[in-house]
Amino acid sequence: MKKILPYLLSAAVAFIPAAFTQAATSPAPVQLIVLSSGGIMAAFKAITPDYEQRVGVKLLGEVAPSMGTTPQAIPNRLARQEPADVVLMVSAAMDKLIKDGQVDPKTRVDLGKSYIAMAVKQGAPHPDISTMEAFKQTLLDARSIAYSDSASGMYLSRVLFNQIHVADRIQNKSHMIPAEPVGEVIARGDAQIGFQQLSELKPVDGIDIVGLIPDQAQQMTLYSAGVVTRSKHPEQAKQLLDFLSSSAAAPAIKASGLDPIAK
Incomplete structure (x- = not known):
């Protein structure tokens, strides 16, 4: 028994680091920071749980006005180089961000009309x-x-x-x-x-x-989305926009009070 015990302890000690190493090397899910105008935030929140589960990313949504002088406004946050991957906002305000080089023009998609x-x-x-x-x-x-x-x-x-x-x-x-x-x-x-x-x-x-x-x-306001040029996860960000602009997301956009513009 005295001879067997050291062997069992040695095997147990050898197993524990291996188990922890395996857990530690499991990749953490990609997290996308999404700055969203209040006008489309409800639609974003509605699609988030199912999208996270199916795609395996984490969506961190933060309400931010499309324009204005407040520090929370999307243009002001990007000007301070705050981290962000995706912006959901009023189209006219996004056009200026594209012109300023803050949003990749190739990723711009229109999502819904608001009144x-x-x-x-x-x-x-x-x-x-x-x-x-x-x-x-x-x-x-x-x-x-x-x-x-x-x-x-x-x-x-x-x-x-x-x-x-x-x-x-x-x-x-x-x-x-x-x-x-x-x-x-x-x-x-x-x-x-x-x-x-x-x-x-x-x-x-x-x-x-x-x-x-x-x-x-009345005046119609168009809401659009784009990938921030400094995004650390541009591929996953573009994948999210492909979904938001598809017919799969249209019911959530409609329920939020917008008229969806789905591909």
């Missing part, structure tokens, strides 16, 4: 926005108005309100909201009515979405 909607606090009366005249009157009657500092808010504040001749009359009660979903401002009661892309309002609790603003006032 502007209006929301009120849950349970509050729904103002009439069924016609242009009713929409204009709702703006004039509102106690306070909120809109984003991204594509929809820029259009409303710089173009539409001037076109329908209400800009001066609503200026003192209108607020551009940086780095926060407009729906959350409405849910807290900090503004009576709020405007943002439908896909950005849908995930917010505590609000009622009254509907899209009238066609004559």
Whole structure:
């Protein structure tokens, strides 16, 4: 027995490092950092669990506005050379990143069309926005108005309100909201009515979405995706974009409030 025991201990000790070495050499899954505008984040979240399981990558999604002066905005984060592999954002803002060399132009794909909607606090009366005249009157009657500092808010504040001749009359009660979903401002009661892309309002609790603003006032926003030129995993990033722009991802994009543009 005394002769056998040292042999068994030696065999056990020899086995343990081998087991740990095998575990240590198992490759960790590739992790893709995805910077996503709030307008398409819901669709990204919806496809993530199944995609991770089937493809064997880890998707780390971070909400980041497509534009604006906040530090969280995608252009500002890329300018600071923060790590990122994929960006999901407003097409016009992506075009500038491509021009600046931040996104690979060969990887650019269009994912969905978004339209502007209006929301009120849950349970509050729904103002009439069924016609242009009713929409204009709702703006004039509102106690306070909120809109984003991204594509929809820029259009409303710089173009539409001037076109329908209400800009001066609503200026003192209108607020551009940086780095926060407009729906959350409405849910807290900090503004009576709020405007943002439908896909950005849908995930917010505590609000009622009254509907899209009238066609004559509407502006479509195109959401696109691209691979960051400094990505450490360009092949896997491009594979993700191929999936997001395919018919397989279209139901998730549709459910998020976007009109999908699937290959």
